[in-house]
Amino acid sequence: MTGRSxxxxxxxxxxxxxxxxxxxxxxxxxxxxxTVWGAEGPAPSGRVNVGLxxxxxxxxxxxxxLLGDPAFRVLxxxxxxxxxxxxxxxxVEQHYADDTASGTYRGCAAHVDYRELIARPDIDAVVIVTPxxxxxxxxxxxxxxGKDVYCEKPISMTVEEGRRVVEYTQRHQRVFQxxxxxxxxxxxxxxxxxxxAGGLGRVKSVFTLFNSLASWIGGERFKPYARIxxxxxxxxxxxPLDFALPPEPVPEGLDWEMWVGxxxxxxxxxxxxxxxxxxxxxxxxxDAFGVTSLTWHLAHSADVIQWALGMExxxxxxxxxxxxxxxxxxxxxxxxxxxxxxxxxxxxxKDLYHAVPETARLAGxxxxxxxxERGWITTMTTGGPIEGGPExxxxxxxxxxxxxxxxxxxxxxxxxxxIRTRRQPSxxxxxxxxxxxxxxxxxxxxxxxRSLKWDPVAxxxxxxxxxxxxxxxxxxxxxRI
Amino acid sequence: MKAESSSVNGALDEAFxxxxxxxxxxxxxxxxxxxxxxxxxxxxxxxxxxxEQRLLSQLSGAPSVEAGYYICDKLRFIGSSAAVPVLxxxxxxxxxxxxxxxxxxVLPAVEVSGxxxxxxxxxxxxxxxxxxxxxxxxxxxxxVPVLxxxSKDTxxxxxxxxxxxxxxxxxxxxxxxxxxxxxxxxPELRLAIGQAALxxxxxxxxxxxxxxxxxxxxxxxxxxxxxxxxxxxxxxxxSVSS
Numbered sequence: 001m002t003g004r005s006x007x008x009x010x011x012x013x014x015x016x017x018x019x020x021x022x023x024x025x026x027x028x029x030x031x032x033x034x035t036v037w038g039a040e041g042p043a044p045s046g047r048v049n050v051g052l053x054x055x056x057x058x059x060x061x062x063x064x065x066l067l068g069d070p071a072f073r074v075l076x077x078x079x080x081x082x083x084x085x086x087x088x089x090x091x092v093e094q095h096y097a098d099d100t101a102s103g104t105y106r107g108c109a110a111h112v113d114y115r116e117l118i119a120r121p122d123i124d125a126v127v128i129v130t131p132x133x134x135x136x137x138x139x140x141x142x143x144x145x146g147k148d149v150y151c152e153k154p155i156s157m158t159v160e161e162g163r164r165v166v167e168y169t170q171r172h173q174r175v176f177q178x179x180x181x182x183x184x185x186x187x188x189x190x191x192x193x194x195x196x197a198g199g200l201g202r203v204k205s206v207f208t209l210f211n212s213l214a215s216w217i218g219g220e221r222f223k224p225y226a227r228i229x230x231x232x233x234x235x236x237x238x239x240p241l242d243f244a245l246p247p248e249p250v251p252e253g254l255d256w257e258m259w260v261g262x263x264x265x266x267x268x269x270x271x272x273x274x275x276x277x278x279x280x281x282x283x284x285x286x287d288a289f290g291v292t293s294l295t296w297h298l299a300h301s302a303d304v305i306q307w308a309l310g311m312e313x314x315x316x317x318x319x320x321x322x323x324x325x326x327x328x329x330x331x332x333x334x335x336x337x338x339x340x341x342x343x344x345x346x347x348x349x350k351d352l353y354h355a356v357p358e359t360a361r362l363a364g365x366x367x368x369x370x371x372x373e374r375g376w377i378t379t380m381t382t383g384g385p386i387e388g389g390p391e392x393x394x395x396x397x398x399x400x401x402x403x404x405x406x407x408x409x410x411x412x413x414x415x416x417x418x419i420r421t422r423r424q425p426s427x428x429x430x431x432x433x434x435x436x437x438x439x440x441x442x443x444x445x446x447x448x449x450r451s452l453k454w455d456p457v458a459x460x461x462x463x464x465x466x467x468x469x470x471x472x473x474x475x476x477x478x479x480r481i
Numbered sequence: 482m483k484a485e486s487s488s489v490n491g492a493l494d495e496a497f498x499x500x501x502x503x504x505x506x507x508x509x510x511x512x513x514x515x516x517x518x519x520x521x522x523x524x525x526x527x528x529x530x531x532x533e534q535r536l537l538s539q540l541s542g543a544p545s546v547e548a549g550y551y552i553c554d555k556l557r558f559i560g561s562s563a564a565v566p567v568l569x570x571x572x573x574x575x576x577x578x579x580x581x582x583x584x585x586x587v588l589p590a591v592e593v594s595g596x597x598x599x600x601x602x603x604x605x606x607x608x609x610x611x612x613x614x615x616x617x618x619x620x621x622x623x624x625v626p627v628l629x630x631x632s633k634d635t636x637x638x639x640x641x642x643x644x645x646x647x648x649x650x651x652x653x654x655x656x657x658x659x660x661x662x663x664x665x666x667x668p669e670l671r672l673a674i675g676q677a678a679l680x681x682x683x684x685x686x687x688x689x690x691x692x693x694x695x696x697x698x699x700x701x702x703x704x705x706x707x708x709x710x711x712x713x714x715x716x717x718x719x720s721v722s723s
Binding site for chain 1: 503504505506507508509510511513516517520521523524547550551554557558579580582583584586587589607608610611614615618638642645676679683708709712713716717
């Protein structure tokens with residue numbers, strides 16, 4: 001991290017000394033000047049040539065965002081599925097054709113293999129929107145090829161993978177943005193800065209959602225495989241599982257070998273991938289390709305929570321399993337004593353922990369509920385406006401609006417700006433790695449059924465040391481980081 | 482308490498019985514008692530040894546591909562030296578060779594390295610590449626000469642993988658091998674060798690050998706190396722000097 005640290009907002013204690021309760025406080029902007037990164041990259045005001053890797057539902061959203069911004073030029077699309085690939089290429093060419101005098105444009109390349117895309121010298125940056133098992137490998141390979149990276153969350157399948165992403169990004173001086181965009185929504189940003197600066201006083205506990213497989217594998221599309229997935233038993237698992245799903249004919253145009261890539265081999269089954277997509281991350285229940293809650297929402301929530309706690313480049317020191325009896329749900333303890341309770345649903349915050357008034361309206365996702373000395377406040381992105389109490393908190397916070405407008409975020413814009421200035425983005429590689437790590441640690445506690453002690457500096461378990469073997473998994477040959 | 486323990490053991494016996502029949506289309510729920518026992522065994526040596534033996538017994542008995550994958554995944558949690566010969570025998574198995582290698586690669590057992598080296602001559606294609614990568618993850622000095630020889634293989638993929646594995650080792654002996662590799666690299670391997678040498682230098686830095694890392698960085702800043710390698714080497718030099 002030498003020479004790359006963002007200047008953070010003022011420490012909580014400093015804030016408190018200056019009078020946390022005073023009205024009219026002005027909070028520091030999110031992005032403060034950082035050390036200028038390497039000189040190579042597009043010209044400061046130049047257009048950024050981008051390749052999109054992965055054109056599923058999320059990839060389509062990214063593509064629309066990129067095409068809608070004249071500062072980006074999409075030169076290539078990549079997908080292992082020819083249907084999605086062709087659709088992406090056509091979408092790009094149609095968009096740019098509208099800007100030409102002739103009304104035609106044929107300048108978007110289509111690649112099944114991402115290695116061809118990142119080898120192109122005309123591409124400055126890539127947006128990685130593939131299934132989770134690809135994220136770290138593609139991010140590292142892109143960095144090694146000299147490309148700047150925007151990578152969907154979680155950026156890794158294991159703690160070790162995430163550390164590799166950090167190391168290679170920094171070694172090659174790349175600009176890396178983690179795709180947890182909720183921190184870039186104005187309202188969420190203001191609330192996080194408020195908490196971080198001590199607006200709640202000392203934060204005692206935080207709550208966020210951590211869900212089992214129940215609702216996922218109990219869904220309609222799993223019904224034909226009900227006997228195999230055993231939702232009544234396997235639905236209790238918080239970690240992804242492997243299922244002996246029957247092989248099905250690989251759809252025409254899908255390169256299944258490439259789709260599986262570095263993950264443990266699984267024969268094709270439509271539960272993993274099908275057109276049209278049944279929703280985002282359909283593969284996330286399977287331990288070869290995804291990481292359940294971390295894929296669904298925890299990577300976002302961890303990002304917002306650890307940022308507000310000032311822990312975004314660190315992590316908890318203990319993961320306390322409910323089997324040990326200290327807390328009724330899985331709980332992470334940070335070095336300053338703050339507790340992060342992972343709950344199945346918001347009702348547990350009232351019924352089990354009695355942490356907020358019965359009248360508190362808790363809804364939504366992609367954030368957390370913070371309880372501090374001065375009151376409580378939410379940072380959830382979906383489910384309505386910011387809630388909290390007592391009302392005096394909001395007088396200090398001075399939000400222009402409690403509404404959370406998901407679309408109004410500057411996450412891609414921040415990445416673009418940093419590509420030009422060679423500065424660290426708001427959600428750089430270390431932050432993305434630490435958010436993902438929180439989910440990995442929680443999953444390891446679930447796998448082992450016990451509490452764990454974690455050293456966030458060395459990134460190793462101190463108790464039991466045997467758990468350290470779960471920090472990595474090898475890739476299917478011939479892939480490697 | 483005794484009744485509860487007996488019930489747990491009964492469920493585990495039944496789960497192992499289901500594992501023996503586990504195949505495509507089998508119900509996953511029946512294996513959950515094994516999942517739970519393996520998780521709990523992480524710091525319970527007697528339970529770990531018992532479970533490992535039961536898993537190895539089934540793995541030795543021609544399991545289905547699905548059962549083989551499941552067993553290997555559980556050995557990732559609790560496998561020991563005892564698992565090495567069983568997994569090593571599977572390295573040449575077309576269906577289970579890859580998962581066996583991936584499990585071996587992460588086992589904390591000194592016997593892994595030798596088993597991987599002995600398997601190399603029997604393997605080709607991706608299987609061979611996988612074992613070469615795995616050798617790079619074992620902190621065993623005896624792997625260096627093997628990898629150094631393979632880094633000169635006529636098969637570019639094998640040579641690149643071997644260079645990569647040497648880089649992953651990141652040891653002083655690996656650095657010695659790189660001194661020769663960096664001298665006259667084959668043109669088609671310049672990028673792979675350059676990236677691998679960067680890995681080696683990073684490994685040397687982590688283990689407290691900055692002057693050896695610096696020597697590699699200096700070499701990589703000379704002309705002829707791909708621009709991405711040169712830039713990273715310059716950055717490395719700066720970080721060592723600062």
